[in-house]
Structures are given as C-alpha cells and as structure tokens.
Amino acid sequence: MTPNTRLLCLLLLPGSALCIGGAAAAEPAIVLTEFIYEQAPYPSCHASTMVETPNRQLVAAWFGGTAEKNPDVGIWVSRREKDRWSPGVEVANGIQADGTRHPTWNPVLFQPKSGPLMLFYKVGPSPQTWWGEVRTSTNEGRTWNAARRLPDGILGPIKNKPVQLADGTILSPTSTESNERPSIWRVHFERSSDNGKTWTATPPLNDGLKLAAIQPSILFHGGAKLQAVGRTRQGKIFQTWSEDGGRTWGPMSLTMLVNPNSGIDAVTLKDGRHLVVYNDTPKGRTPLNVALSRDGRDWRNVVVLETEPGEYSYPAVIQTSDRRVHITYTWKRQRVKHVVLEPERL
Secondary structure (H helix, E strand, O other): OOOOOOEEEEEOOOOEEEEEEEHHHOOOOEEEEEEOOOOOOOOEEEEEEEEEOOOOOEEEEEEEEOOOOOOOOEEEEEEEEOOEEOOOEEEEOEEOOOOOEEOEEEEEEEOOOOOOEEEEEEEOOOOOOOEEEEEEEOOOOOOOOOOEEOOOOOOOOOOOOOEEOOOOOEEEEEEEEOOOOOOOEEEEEEEEOOOOOOOEEOOOOOOOOOOOEEEEEEEEOOOOOEEEEEEEOOOEEEEEEEOOOOOOOOOOEEEEEEOOOOOOEEEEOOOOOEEEEEOOOOOOOOOEEEEEEOOOOOOEEEEEEEOOOOOEEEEEEEEOOOOOEEEEEEEOOOEEEEEEEOHHHO
16 A cells, blocks of 8 residues: 555555555445555566456456566566465566567456456557467466467457457457557457457547547447447547447547546446546546446546555456456556455445
C-alpha cells in the first residue's frame, strides 16, 4: 500500500491487507488491496492483465525490465494460490533467432470457454513496428507452449481482454499506431470462430485524425448489442456501438468521462451494470477511479483507488465467478497492485 495511505487495514500477508476502517469507510466496496510482488529482478513494470481459470485460480501478467521500450523487457506471470501470489516468472521475451532482442509489450490473458489459457503480447522495437504473438497453457499458467506469431495484419488484443460471444466467436479489441508524425491512432476488431486458430479483422473504425483512439474495451448490452470504450488524445474516453455482435460498428464519439491520454479498462458486470477504471483527470495519471453506468452513457464515479502523487495507470478489470471485481494496475511503474471490490456495495 502507499506509505501515506489513510486506510486502517488488517495485514494478512506481506504486501496484502484487508481494509476494515479509515478511508475504507469512505470506500466500502474495497475488500482487499495488495501488491502482486514486493521485489523483482527488474526496476520497472507496466501493463498488467488478469484472468480467472476454470478452476477459479487467478493468473496475472505484466511486462517488466529496466524501462518500457528497452530490449530486456519481458512478460512475467504470477498465479494466486492459497491467498498469496507466486513469484513472478518470465514466460516470454523478444529474443529472435539471430540473437537480436526486442522489447515485449502489453500482455493480455484470455481464457476461452473451452481450450487452453491464452497469453497474447506484442514484440518489436515500438508500437509502430511491433507484431503479435500468443502462447497457450494447459495447466492454468504453470507452464506455457512455444510462442506462435500471429498472421500479418493481426495484432491480437492490444491492451484489454477479448470477449467470447454466445456463438463461441472470440472478439478481440485492438488498434494500430502509424509511423507518421504525429502517429495516427485507429481502432479495429479481430474475430475468430475457431478458438483462435484463424482470425479476420474489421476495417478501421476511425480515420485517426478527427478522433485519435486506441486500446478499446468491450461491453455487453443484451443480444448482439455491444459497446466499445477506450483511450483518446481528445481529452475524453471514446465510445462506439455495434448492433450485430461486433461485425460492424457505428460512428465513434466522445463520452462524458475525462481521459488524459491514458489506458483504461471496462467490464459488464453479471447484474448488467457497466464498470470503467480510468484516470479521472485531464493531465497526469492520478487519481485512478472506478465509474459505473446502467446504460453505458451516463456514468458516475463510485470508488477512488489512488489519489497520491505518482503514476497509477493501465488498469485491467475482471469479474470472477464469486461476483467480486478484481482490478490490477501499474503502481508508480515499480509494482503491480491488486484491488478487490464487492460490487453489491457500489
């Protein structure tokens, strides 16, 4: 927890605490806050992701190294067992056949309804030149199969988790950043009807000029109606809607949610409400907030996760089988923080 936190908490394990008073009274939905690790063999981390496996195990991943964009940055994975996180293990890096090493970026964990756990990530010198790779695990992230490079033109989920539709289709939210100056940001979606063996991509949803957008998340509104929300350069979170399960999408527009050009994530809860984790500020990456909506249009802030100076960014959010909401995020580029919310208290 942050040194200046006002939460009165019961320490459970090194790096974790159950909040029972103090600011917890102001944030009654928070039931657990902890670091996934206290120490690591690298100084910097970013871009965490989390998934629940069929056996109700939590698995988290992030990239870690000397600093973002450096060639030594690899993908690290930890599993939560018996109320503690296992030591992080590097499971992917950018070492090429000729010995060249590139940085890795933005891991995304995804558990399809059937088949192995999937770990998507990017490899390459920059977001303008990276490519997508995927590894799979048949034992809930303990070991991983060899990396497979995704086909040209397919990047995989760029930051946030895919979703699986009622017919089994995997819909992956993704985006591109061009080599132009300034880089042109465009959103598109990738679909697989064979559990990730093959993929097709939609055209870009935006021209990247009037509205520069990347890193979408997908929300469900019943039937085939979907909403995507994500990061922009225009000072607010974008939205776009689909009426046909993500095959086509309507015009992109800005929501009421402030965005300082920083990554967000979102999830539709089992009770039908929609939840977004984002930095509610026009500049910087603090505070970090949770907002709720019943219709995906009108949002209200319900929890403040961080308010101290520093960077608290790139959240990932899921709802597990016990209905609790789990959030991970970058804590000052030094550690990955994990917070659990009780949605009935939101």
